[in-house]
Amino acid sequence: MTAMNFRRARLLKAGIMGSGPVVYWMSRDQRTSENWALIFCQDIAIKNGLPLSVIFCLVPEFLGASRRHYSFMLEGLREVERKLDEMNINFFLLNGSPESEIPGFIDEHRASLLVADFSPLRISLNWKKEVAKQISIPFYEVDAHNIVPCWLSSNKQEYAARTFRPKIYRLLPEFLDEIPVLHRNSVCFEENSDNRWDAAEIYRTSTDEKRSAIRHIAPGEDAAKRRLRSFIQEKLSLYEKERNDPSKDGQSGLSPYLHFGHISAQRVALDVLASMKEPGSFLEELVVRKELSDNFCYYNSNYDSRLGFPDWSRKSLDEHQRDLREYIYTTEDLEKARTHDQLWNAAEREMTILGKMHGYMRMYWAKKILEWTESPAEALNAAIYLNDRYEIDGRDPNGYTSIAWSIGGVHDRAFKERPIFGKIRYMSYKGMRSKFDVQGYIEHVSRLEQISET
Ligand SMILES: Cc1cc2nc3c(=O)[nH]c(=O)nc-3n(C[C@H](O)[C@H](O)[C@H](O)COP(=O)(O)OP(=O)(O)OC[C@H]3O[C@@H](n4cnc5c(N)ncnc54)[C@H](O)[C@@H]3O)c2cc1C
Structure with a gap:
């Protein structure tokens, strides 16, 4: 054992x-x-x-x-x-x-x-x-939750994935071990738990949001294990090629399960490694990026504020705060997907209606919020509000860190200066069009919306 x-x-x-x-x-x-x-x-x-x-x-x-x-x-x-x-x-x-x-x-x-x-x-x-x-x-x-305990993988906030990666890889031989099974307890606690599930139901059935239940992602540990198995059998070998194409379903879909702890990231890593010798980019996301997010939130209590951005990006964003914005949208406009950009609107609907936006679209989505709101602080608040409210995997260190990456340059480097973004990495509609079938993605989201409404 x-x-x-x-x-x-x-x-x-x-x-x-x-x-x-x-x-x-x-x-x-x-x-x-x-x-x-x-x-x-x-x-x-x-x-x-x-x-x-x-x-x-x-x-x-x-x-x-x-x-x-x-x-x-x-x-x-x-x-x-x-x-x-x-x-x-x-x-x-x-x-x-x-x-x-x-x-x-x-x-x-x-x-x-x-x-x-x-x-x-x-x-x-x-x-x-x-x-x-x-x-x-x-x-x-x-x-x-983490394969390597957060307080051991590093004792400080890491600057970037490149500084964190060697630290975590050094500790993986110690921590990426087989996990013991739970035994049937021989001593039972006599007290009856008598749980008030009926009282808890109130959170589940409240009607404050019209389209809020997610039916196409089954919750729980059994469902999580099924999802992992089908990902390994059907998609893992194509992950590298297809994960950044929102018109294809090339990601694992495991984030809701990882977020709620329905599956252990260590189990995912062990099974993936057992089926493929070098699952490079998948382990980079699951281990390095995911555990780096915990590192950021743990060592930086301003993880959801612009105060958590690095000095270079705060300075640069401040210098561009007054730049003219071609479009300005309120949080409500954004929430209702009422922008001029059909690609962005499709991503927003994928999140608000279906509960999970494709990973590649999430970067574009957050960067456009920076471009289309009055200030970086407002952009950050809007992105966190929407992400936490609608993404089934929201309210997670991955979300706060990735939003801080997209809007505030956290774990990223400075790029060529440009209006509004300053030195923050920029993404454009044209760039997206050159990388994948934008129209195919928009149609894919519309199809899923129709299915979810029936
Ligand atoms: C603006 C923005 C907001 C995001 N919000 C969230 C969020 O609220 N919750 C969340 O779990 N992820 C978030 N991400 C990170 C990433 O987009 C999702 O983890 C991924 O798309 C989830 O889908 P998947 O499980 O199919 O991913 P896969 O590509 O199959 O990856 C497997 C796992 O690796 C981890 N992972 C993948 N990409 C990242 C990343 N960039 N950073 C950290 N871990 C990663 C996740 O745990 C994921 O489940 C966000 C990214 C951006 C740019």
Whole structure:
């Protein structure tokens, strides 16, 4: 049996163990299989003959998440509950703010130890700080999302992919290991979890948005594994050639599952490597770019503000702030896809209606928002608002970092100076037309829209 490398865990707060269950506070990694935080908990539970419980704290408002996100998440969590039940592990769905719910649960059940999964986002770091202040049992954090724990891959904000890549590749032999399976727990926690799924349904069924449910992406860990299998069998060999062509379906489609933690990035990397010797560009995205995003958000608390941009780009954007804009759109114009550019409008609809814009279009989409709004700060706010509200994989370090890359030059270099963009890398409609079948993409989105409306 493979064992867990305990360097994946770190102690957030020392304390005295209680007599009740080991508690895993599941948050970012919403799966039962191949979840290092859960494996860590089970290891401690078995060694100490203790039961193991998993809790998830459902908050009514999370970074602008909408009905489509809650719906996707709740279906995934019900699957988690079913699978944990088969493993003799209780699952508790708490409703309310983690700062009060988690310490309350720990007190009530005399928990022995608390383990949380890792996220670099401010909201999650603050929750943990507040929870730590209120509990007296040991509190650990395990990075179950990244292959190399974020705090080990680098101890500072990396300048670019080229500075991060050698660091992460040096640590992959240590961390890209086989993942142990979860065992059926022998000691069961007697308490009945009796989850209030009916109360949670309110988030899923609210009618505030007309076209918000996403039906064509099935949530949950089983669906995630199916998606990975079909990507490897049918698309991986063409990924290099087709991933940047929005008129083709050449990407993996795994980001919603990775975002909600329905699948482990480590499993994806292991399976991809087992089926192809050198999946260069796919691993570059999945490992280097994705883990670099966590690095940026973790070490730069201004990850969603222009203050997080590098000095050269802030200076350059400031110098061009007053440049004449040929088109200026409000956030509402953008949201309703009411621009003069049919390619951009199709991308926007792909996101607002279908829930996932093609990766190559996302760069163009964000750069045009910079070009068509009053200021870089307004562009950044609009892009984050739309991305978080409509992308099923939104509210993710990948989103904040990629938007900061597109609008603020983060992890990028300075380019030849031009109006509005200053030294930020530019993308044009003409450039897009020379790279792929623009009309084919627009028609592809229209077809999908029609299917989704029937
Ligand atoms: C403006 C903008 C906004 C974005 N917003 C998000 C977002 O909210 N959530 C999100 O997960 N990604 C975001 N991305 C990054 C990227 O576009 C998506 O991860 C990718 O398109 C998701 O589709 P896929 O899983 O089919 O990708 P694939 O090409 O199959 O890639 C596999 C995985 O690699 C990772 N990956 C791919 N490209 C990147 C990248 N550029 N940076 C970091 N990781 C990457 C993702 O985890 C992805 O699921 C954004 C990019 C831009 C330019």
